[in-house]
Amino acid sequence: MKIEIDLNDILGDGYGAETLGDSVRRQIVESLQRDISRDIRNKINEETARIMNDELQKALKDQMPALLADVMNSEYQPVSSYGEKGNSTTFRAELIKAVAKECTYAPSSSSYDENAFTKGIKLIVEEQMKIFKKEWDAKITDKFRADCLTYAVGELSKRLGLTK
Secondary structure, three states: OOOOOOHHHHHOEOOEOOOHHHHHHHHHHHHHHHHHHHHHHHHHHHHHHHHHHHHHHHHHHHHHHHHHHHHHHOEEOOEOOOOOEOOOEEHHHHHHHHHHHHOOOOOOOOHHHOOHHHHHHHHHHHHHHHHHHHHHHHHHHHHHHHHHHHHHHHHHHHHHOOOO
């Protein structure tokens, strides 16, 4: 009985029998190819994303006024949370209504129910009243002091017999 062992079957791989040097060289080349192709793919993706972003920004800059005008003037039909359809309107009309509603002075017993315009007016009036109160108190205090001194001088003059 004769047993033959082919070392190429044991030491070889899908590339056939190769020396250690050939195997190392092949693995280094494959690793470099993999790394270079990954780097090239990443660079292509980055450049593509940058170019697309630049072009998109330029297109938005060029088209934004027209798009904004279209959005402001386009009609739509609002739908409530219950599915009820409202009257057709435009974004411009709704914006005007919202600004008009917010610019209405409507005081309320609760500051939570007041709009920003009402809160702003109240804050301005409150600050002006503080300034007025401070000035008023200073003038009243000065006038009261002057009247008190005049009265005191007059009374002392009478008691001392300087005036009749």
